Structure formats: structure tokens, C-alpha cells
Amino acid sequence: MAEIWISWRNKMKRITIKTIAEQLGLSIATVSRALQNSHEISATTREKVKQAANELGYSPNVYASGLRAGSSKTIAVIVPEVENHFFSQVISGVESIARLNNYHVLIYLTHEDPVKELEFVQLLGNGRADGLLISVTHNGNGYAHLDQLVAANYPLVLFDRLVNELDVPKVSTNNEVVSYEATRLLIERGAERIAFLGLNPNLYIIRTRLAGYQKAVQQYRPGAEPMVFSGTGRPDEDIARLKDFIAIHQPDAFLGASESMALLLYEISRQLGQSIPENYQLISFTNLAAARFLSPSLASIVQPAFEIGKEAAELLFKVIKKKKIYPAEASPTLPSVIQEGDSIRTLRP
Known part of the structure; x- marks a missing residue:
């Protein structure tokens, strides 16, 4: 697992057109045109650039390009599974708020695999969405991949499964x-x-x-x-x-x-x-x-799964829109309720 983490930690380093240009000894303009299949660039060079981009794990920074248009109008949700009805209801709550903001929602399932979580975070760090809501899987090597998002001021909100060490908004229950x-x-x-x-x-x-x-x-x-x-x-x-x-x-x-x-x-x-x-x-x-x-x-x-999803999404949009998050609202705790059933004994009179 440590070897996998080291590999993914290296991939988490921001791979840009400049990175590819430096490795191949080409100009940034040439690499950019090659990635866009420009006929001004020879087929051999285009192939060489694309191969290097693939090996380095380069993804186009749609977030950066989206900034010119104002936004990518997309947020992402990373969850361990959807078979658990809690997560399905959370996603419904997130979508209800996303619709109000005219946003789309991308959903990623880790299946309790920390390597998949690292992979998804890498994609999102390259700008696939304007912000991220995540319920983490267990990672024995820590959460440096999320630290990097925070350091880059990428909008991030945790829900349900939290990492207390991360100074970001969190939504949970009691x-x-x-x-x-x-x-x-x-x-x-x-x-x-x-x-x-x-x-x-x-x-x-x-x-x-x-x-x-x-x-x-x-x-x-x-x-x-x-x-x-x-x-x-x-x-x-x-x-x-x-x-x-x-x-x-x-x-x-x-x-x-x-x-x-x-x-x-x-x-x-x-x-x-x-x-x-x-x-x-x-x-x-x-x-x-x-x-x-x-x-x-x-x-x-x-x-209160649906409400957790709504609250988390509302906080995320506040961060995306650069509204101030006060300490009292940054980590709301929504109460759960106990509903009795026949799997416990009835109270004797």
C-alpha cells in the first residue's frame, strides 16, 4: 500500500502543459497545439506529446478554462457506495441544491478503495468540477491528497465520514x-x-x-x-x-x-x-x-441524510461563490432520531 501511495502522491503533483513541454524539450505553444490536434504540428510530434501526457497523467484543466466563462457549472460528490441508502439520500439532497444553482453533479464511487479516491481527487484537482463534497474512505496513509486541494484553495466540504485535521467545512450528525x-x-x-x-x-x-x-x-x-x-x-x-x-x-x-x-x-x-x-x-x-x-x-x-446533503451543498456553494463562512456554520451537526421496532423488547408496564 505504501508503494501505491507514493505513486499516487507523485501523480497528485500538478501536471500542466508546461510539464510536458519541459520533458519533451518543446515549446508550450507546440504542446498546446499538439493536444488540440492542430495540423500545424506534425503527426509524429502530436503522437509523442499525447503519449507523454498519458504517461504523466495529464488532464486538461477545464476549471481554469471555465474561469474565463465564469464557471464549469459542475460540482462533484465522492462517496464509498450507493447501496447504502444513506448515501443515496445524501446525493438527492445535494442535487436539490445544485439544481437551484443551475449546476450539474458528478458522482464518483470509491468502493472503499483509497487508491480510487486518490485518482478521483487528482481528476478534480485538475478542474473537472468547481468544488467537491466527499465522504472519505479509510486511508492508512493519511489524506495528503485532500490537503493539497485545501492548499490550492479548491472548494471542499466533508460530510458524514470526516477528517478532523482538515480545516474545511464539515457536515455530520450527532x-x-x-x-x-x-x-x-x-x-x-x-x-x-x-x-x-x-x-x-x-x-x-x-x-x-x-x-x-x-x-x-x-x-x-x-x-x-x-x-x-x-x-x-x-x-x-x-x-x-x-x-x-x-x-x-x-x-x-x-x-x-x-x-x-x-x-x-x-x-x-x-x-x-x-x-x-x-x-x-x-x-x-x-x-x-x-x-x-x-x-x-x-x-x-x-x-437526516437528505438534509445533510442539502446542508453540505449549500456550504459548498458559499465557498465557491467566496461568501464568508462563519465558524458557527462551518461544521453543523444535524440530529439523528431513534425509531423503535420489534427488534427490541417492548417496555413492560
């Missing part, structure tokens, strides 16, 4: 608070051994949700050892690992930090001949509209 409240709800319904179902523990969003869970366990079940399961995102592998986790730790309730992890419990309960909530109660973060139609209906922590 992950720690609502995780604490959800864990406390399970305790009120009689849970004694509550486990946390998460994903990559290095993701900021997972850490904050875990912190809320741990705080509630420590407060209401003093001396109890927090039980934390970190999924890989690969269902077959996670089902097998989670079965072992249940056999070893014997939890009677789960807080799901991700809907994908929570849904695995439905399959596991079927395979093991167990039932929810009799064998274990379950509440999870999810924006899945069909959560209430599951059997049993899933107790849900619902994030």
Missing part, C-alpha cells in the same frame, strides 16, 4: 450522542451484555459511534467489558466471524454502527434457529426505508 441514547435504550429494555457491530475502527464515524456505546456501557453497566465486533464488509466472511463472536461472548443485544452489519444478524438468527429479540435485541444505524417491513421490524437510528 453520532456519539445518539449511540449513547440507543445503548441506554437497550439497557432499559433489559439488555445485560451489549455488543457493538462496527466496521473499520479507524474511520472517524465508527470511532464516534463506538465512543457513545462505550460511555453508556460504562455508566449503566459498570465493570462490564465492552464487546466490539469489527466487520470487513464481506458478508460471507463476516457471517462466519460473527457466529464465532456470538458463541464466545454470548451477547444478548447489539448496537449496529452500519445497516449492512445489522442485517447479517437476521441471516445468522435464521441459520442458528434463533430469533430477534428473544435471543438478542438489535438496534442499528440505517436509512433503509424497508426497515419496518423486516421480520421483526428493525429498531433504527435514522440520520
Whole structure:
């Protein structure tokens, strides 16, 4: 991974027509005309220039050319996936604001691959869009590629999955608070051994949700050892690992930090001949509209995804238009809500 990062870090250096000209020993004008297929330039030189541009990772700076016209009228959104209903709803919120500003929206999916994220950021840094909204994937090598955008004054807003070290506008929900409240709800319904179902523990969003869970366990079940399961995102592998986790730790309730992890419990309960909530109660973060139609209906922590998308886009357009962003509005936190379902026990009178 380190070798990949070094390669992409080098590619993140701004590749311009001047870079190509210096490498080939040609004038900037010649390179520019060659890239435009000008017949004033020989076919051999045009081919040589295009090959060098491809090898160096050159992309035309449409942003720079767009400045002459005022704007490219496009913003970009980078997300890990769209199968998660949260991100689909965020994108809908972004598009609603983009339309009001007569902008188009480009959507890039990283599929949790940091190399893809680096590639997309490189393209956007070369001016493919006027600004970027991003929910980051985990990157063990850090986020220098985003630092470079910030250093270049490129309009950037983070949402949901944040990087606190970046001094840019951020939009999130009250992950720690609502995780604490959800864990406390399970305790009120009689849970004694509550486990946390998460994903990559290095993701900021997972850490904050875990912190809320741990705080509630420590407060209401003093001396109890927090039980934390970190999924890989690969269902077959996670089902097998989670079965072992249940056999070893014997939890009677789960807080799901991700809907994908929570849904695995439905399959596991079927395979093991167990039932929810009799064998274990379950509440999870999810924006899945069909959560209430599951059997049993899933107790849900619902994030204001559409509103997060709108808020993030509004902040981005303020930055694009060079309006002042006050500290109080630069990092709004929108509250999530808990919706009860049959996957937790009813409160006894």
C-alpha cells in the first residue's frame, strides 16, 4: 500500500502543459497545439506529446478554462457506495441544491478503495468540477491528497465520514450522542451484555459511534467489558466471524454502527434457529426505508441524510461563490432520531 501511495502522491503533483513541454524539450505553444490536434504540428510530434501526457497523467484543466466563462457549472460528490441508502439520500439532497444553482453533479464511487479516491481527487484537482463534497474512505496513509486541494484553495466540504485535521467545512450528525441514547435504550429494555457491530475502527464515524456505546456501557453497566465486533464488509466472511463472536461472548443485544452489519444478524438468527429479540435485541444505524417491513421490524437510528446533503451543498456553494463562512456554520451537526421496532423488547408496564 505504501508503494501505491507514493505513486499516487507523485501523480497528485500538478501536471500542466508546461510539464510536458519541459520533458519533451518543446515549446508550450507546440504542446498546446499538439493536444488540440492542430495540423500545424506534425503527426509524429502530436503522437509523442499525447503519449507523454498519458504517461504523466495529464488532464486538461477545464476549471481554469471555465474561469474565463465564469464557471464549469459542475460540482462533484465522492462517496464509498450507493447501496447504502444513506448515501443515496445524501446525493438527492445535494442535487436539490445544485439544481437551484443551475449546476450539474458528478458522482464518483470509491468502493472503499483509497487508491480510487486518490485518482478521483487528482481528476478534480485538475478542474473537472468547481468544488467537491466527499465522504472519505479509510486511508492508512493519511489524506495528503485532500490537503493539497485545501492548499490550492479548491472548494471542499466533508460530510458524514470526516477528517478532523482538515480545516474545511464539515457536515455530520450527532453520532456519539445518539449511540449513547440507543445503548441506554437497550439497557432499559433489559439488555445485560451489549455488543457493538462496527466496521473499520479507524474511520472517524465508527470511532464516534463506538465512543457513545462505550460511555453508556460504562455508566449503566459498570465493570462490564465492552464487546466490539469489527466487520470487513464481506458478508460471507463476516457471517462466519460473527457466529464465532456470538458463541464466545454470548451477547444478548447489539448496537449496529452500519445497516449492512445489522442485517447479517437476521441471516445468522435464521441459520442458528434463533430469533430477534428473544435471543438478542438489535438496534442499528440505517436509512433503509424497508426497515419496518423486516421480520421483526428493525429498531433504527435514522440520520437526516437528505438534509445533510442539502446542508453540505449549500456550504459548498458559499465557498465557491467566496461568501464568508462563519465558524458557527462551518461544521453543523444535524440530529439523528431513534425509531423503535420489534427488534427490541417492548417496555413492560
